[in-house]
Amino acid sequence: MGSRSEHLNQIGIVGLGLIGGSLGLDLQRLGYQVYGLVNRRSTLERARERGLAQSIDTNPSILSNCSIIILALPLSQIINPPEELVKALPENAVITDVGSVKAPVLQTWEKLHAKFVASHPMAGTHQAGVEAGQHGLFRGHPWVATPSKNTEPEALETVRKLALELGSQWMTADADKHDKAVALISHVPILVSAALLGTAIEEEKEEENTDITLAQRLASNGFRDTSRVGGGNPILGVDMVASNTKAIVDVLETYQETLEKIKQMIYSKEWEKLYQELNSSQEMRKEFIKE
Amino acid sequence: MGSRSEHLNQIGIVGLGLIGGSLGLDLQRLGYQVYGLVNRRSTLERARERGLAQSIDTNPSILSNCSIIILALPLSQIINPPEELVKALPENAVITDVGSVKAPVLQTWEKLHAKFVASHPMAGTHQAGVEAGQHGLFRGHPWVATPSKNTEPEALETVRKLALELGSQWMTADADKHDKAVALISHVPILVSAALLGTAIEEEKEEENTDITLAQRLASNGFRDTSRVGGGNPILGVDMVASNTKAIVDVLETYQETLEKIKQMIYSKEWEKLYQELNSSQEMRKEFIKE
Numbered sequence: 001m002g003s004r005s006e007h008l009n010q011i012g013i014v015g016l017g018l019i020g021g022s023l024g025l026d027l028q029r030l031g032y033q034v035y036g037l038v039n040r041r042s043t044l045e046r047a048r049e050r051g052l053a054q055s056i057d058t059n060p061s062i063l064s065n066c067s068i069i070i071l072a073l074p075l076s077q078i079i080n081p082p083e084e085l086v087k088a089l090p091e092n093a094v095i096t097d098v099g100s101v102k103a104p105v106l107q108t109w110e111k112l113h114a115k116f117v118a119s120h121p122m123a124g125t126h127q128a129g130v131e132a133g134q135h136g137l138f139r140g141h142p143w144v145a146t147p148s149k150n151t152e153p154e155a156l157e158t159v160r161k162l163a164l165e166l167g168s169q170w171m172t173a174d175a176d177k178h179d180k181a182v183a184l185i186s187h188v189p190i191l192v193s194a195a196l197l198g199t200a201i202e203e204e205k206e207e208e209n210t211d212i213t214l215a216q217r218l219a220s221n222g223f224r225d226t227s228r229v230g231g232g233n234p235i236l237g238v239d240m241v242a243s244n245t246k247a248i249v250d251v252l253e254t255y256q257e258t259l260e261k262i263k264q265m266i267y268s269k270e271w272e273k274l275y276q277e278l279n280s281s282q283e284m285r286k287e288f289i290k291e
Numbered sequence: 292m293g294s295r296s297e298h299l300n301q302i303g304i305v306g307l308g309l310i311g312g313s314l315g316l317d318l319q320r321l322g323y324q325v326y327g328l329v330n331r332r333s334t335l336e337r338a339r340e341r342g343l344a345q346s347i348d349t350n351p352s353i354l355s356n357c358s359i360i361i362l363a364l365p366l367s368q369i370i371n372p373p374e375e376l377v378k379a380l381p382e383n384a385v386i387t388d389v390g391s392v393k394a395p396v397l398q399t400w401e402k403l404h405a406k407f408v409a410s411h412p413m414a415g416t417h418q419a420g421v422e423a424g425q426h427g428l429f430r431g432h433p434w435v436a437t438p439s440k441n442t443e444p445e446a447l448e449t450v451r452k453l454a455l456e457l458g459s460q461w462m463t464a465d466a467d468k469h470d471k472a473v474a475l476i477s478h479v480p481i482l483v484s485a486a487l488l489g490t491a492i493e494e495e496k497e498e499e500n501t502d503i504t505l506a507q508r509l510a511s512n513g514f515r516d517t518s519r520v521g522g523g524n525p526i527l528g529v530d531m532v533a534s535n536t537k538a539i540v541d542v543l544e545t546y547q548e549t550l551e552k553i554k555q556m557i558y559s560k561e562w563e564k565l566y567q568e569l570n571s572s573q574e575m576r577k578e579f580i581k582e
Contacts, residue, residue, distance in 0.1 A: 122511060142508055173505050181506035184494055189487060189517035191553055196483055197572035198549035199542060200579070203475055209541075214464050215472035218433055219579045220413060222520040226480035229513040231576030234569035238562050245557060250500075251490060252554050256547070258489035262482055263543050266536060271529050278481075278525035281488035285522030288491065288510045 009033050011162075012066035012093075014085065016047045016056070019098045019123060020072030021133020024052040026166055029135070035062050037085075038130075046130045060088030068158060071097040074236075075243045079104050086112050094155045100182060101243040102146040102175040110148065115155040118175060119145040120182075121168060128233070139167035146175035176247075183247035185288075187240050188255060191248070193230025194237070196223075300324050303357035303384075305376065307338045307347070310389045310414060311363030312424020315343040317457055320426070326353050328376075329421075337421045351379030359449060362388040365527075366534045370395050377403050385446045391473055392534040393437040393466040401439065406446040409466060410436040411473075412459060419524065430458030437466035467538075474538035476579075478531050479546060482539070484521025485528070487514075 011027055012035045013020045024034050028051075036053030037060055038044050047056050055062060063069055069089060071078050078099045089095055096117040099105045109116040121143040143163040147156050156172075163170050173181070204212040241248055265274045302318055303326045304311045315325050319342075327344030328351055329335050338347050346353060354360055360380060362369050369390045380386055387408045390396045400407040412434040434454035438447050447463075454461050464472075495503040532539055556565045 122509060144505075144509070169508075171505075171508065173502065177500070177502045177505060180494075180501050181503075181509055184491060184501070184506050185510045185514040188490070189513040191550070191557075192483060192487055193513075193517050194569055194572040195546060195550040195553055196480060197575045197579075198553070198568065199479070199546040200475060201571055201575050202545045202549060203471075203542065209468070210471050210475070211464065211468045212472075214435075214462075214468060215475050216579050217460075217462065218413060218435065218472055219476045222480040222484075223476040224580050225516045225519045226484050227572075227576055227579065228516045230569075231573050231580075232569075234566050234573055237569045238566045241557055241565065242560070242562055245560070249554065249557060251494065252550075252557070254493045255486060255490040256550065256554070258493060259482070259486040259543075259547065259550075262486055262489070263540065263547070266482075266532055266540060266543070269533070269536070271533055274532065275525050275529045277489065278485055278521075278523075278528045280492060281485040281518075282522050282525055284488045284492050285518055288488075288507050288518065289515050289522075 010035065010066045010068075012037065012063040012069040013053060013072055014063075014069065015039075015072040015074075015077075016043065016052045016130055016133065017072065018128050018132035018137070019121065020070070021047070021050070021052045021130060022123070022135070022137035023070060023072060023098075023133075023166075025133055025135050026138070028054065030165055035066055037062055043130050050130065050133065052130070052133055060085050063088050063093075064090060066090065066093055068094050068096070068162065071095065071099075073097075075099045075101060075105075075239050079108055079243060081108070081112070089113060094158045096145075096159045099243075100186065100240060102144075102178045104243055106146060106148055106175050110150050115152055117145055117147065117151055117155050117159045119143060119159055119163070120178065121163065121166075128236070136167070138163070141168055143168035143170055144178055145170070145172045146178050147172060148175065179244050180247045180251065183244055183251045187244055187248050188251045190229045190232065190237055190240070191252065192255065193227050195230070196227050197230050301326065301357045301359075303328065303354040303360040304344060304363055305354075305360065306330075306363040306365075306368075307334065307343045307421055307424065308363065309419050309423035309428070310412065311361070312338070312341070312343045312421060313414070313426070313428035314361060314363060314389075314424075314457070316424055316426050317429070319345065321456055326357055328353055334421050341421065341424065343421070343424055351376050354379050354384075355381060357381065357384055359385045359387070359453065362386065362390075364388075366390045366392060366396075366530050370399055370534060372399070372403070380404060385449045387436075387450045390534070391477065391531060393435075393469045395534055397437060397439055397466050401441050406443055408436055408438065408442055408446050408450045410434060410450055410454070411469065412454065412457075419527070427458070429454070432459060434459035434461055435469055436461070436463045437469050438463060439466065470535050470538045471542065474535055474542045478535055478539050479542045481520045481523065481528055481531070482543060483546065484518050486521070487518050488521050 034053040036056040106118040203210040325344040327347040397409045494501040
């Protein structure tokens, strides 16, 4: 750790859930002094027991000596931060966040702090809460920063180095393009998947034509996979959708047009066209997923 | 095998792909004499090497002494069977099939053979071809028969005993209800999933607003799971859709209405309603999937 200057050794983490707790564990192992700020006393005790940071408190003044502070709060709280938190952030510290939607975060925080860097580390699990933090969560996963023309290059560089130390794949993108990409690969799949479950709910009402108990007994891999993310935490779902409304509605409309096109092929029994469509889908999936 | 009468020991399987080959392996182990009919010489040689049946031929006369014959062909061939196959089926044999759509199969085969039983063993893998057959494929999975008022009770009982010997969970259902259930849990998920990949293809064309390379680099579990079945074999996809058109269009329309309802909630920022919807989805998934 010799190459890191002394004052950079003090890192604050606001929130010690999945992302914040995992950051705390890895950063301590990397030799940092980690200060954790949490909301509730019960969380504080459990976070101390788990050793998620060396110092943990519910008082924002715990952040006063930190030179890097990571906002690891739910998206809605990052976008509407408590005033006492904003006041407690040292002027010279580099501030970054972990929210999965970037344009509204950037819009809020550019006004609040000169050294803010909007960023989004991708993590691979769906657990949440003080029990969820784990070592090595970021290793091999993308960490996307979305700098604007107002972002300080030195602040960006500080966050980049941190992300690389954690084993992330660093990349930068325009905030709007990031949000559109996330709408496509994360938020719209949730809605598309939830609508499949909603369809089952509707079909259940039509007892005469649909035997939902039979459907449940027959449910196989196709239904299992396609309905998985739609059956996830509804609070997180609403949080994401509410923060990325425009991009989601855009992508959802493209989705609806695509599905309508497929339905028309079926309706008109254009099997050759349907084959071409499904064949393109198969090709496209290979571009996304290496399995 | 003492309780099984002598002539029932001879079973014919038409097609030795995933389902047919797996049946051949298990039935031999259960003590049956298995006769396999295949289309091509190359398949015949490989099926013999793999020991998928004791006797294998490309000549339908191989079925002449069988008392049970299982049609394990692709759905389109079950619905439009070759004339020489139909002629080769002994009048006294019980005939069943393994197609995943039942109403059109029943419609075709009730006219062709008096002892036909429409059935659908559910299998848990997506491999295909002569290499795909494996032991124990049916164990623990549903095997649904869809008898009509014309189905002979003794023939149905013969197929039931066979399914139970293979470890399947036997059930019967009305053919139309079966097809609707399968549309919901298997066919519509393929289309819903393919449309997500089709959306990615459309977004790729809109370079200015969408960075598809970024989306591909960020693609995580949500996209992976939801796009899985849409990236499957397009020939199988078209085959299923073409055989179950009405039920699929029905369910797809319910799906489109459900998705539009969700989009309207987002559009009008009705977050409480969206929460209720996602919460119901979460509950409904538990009814389908025990994970």
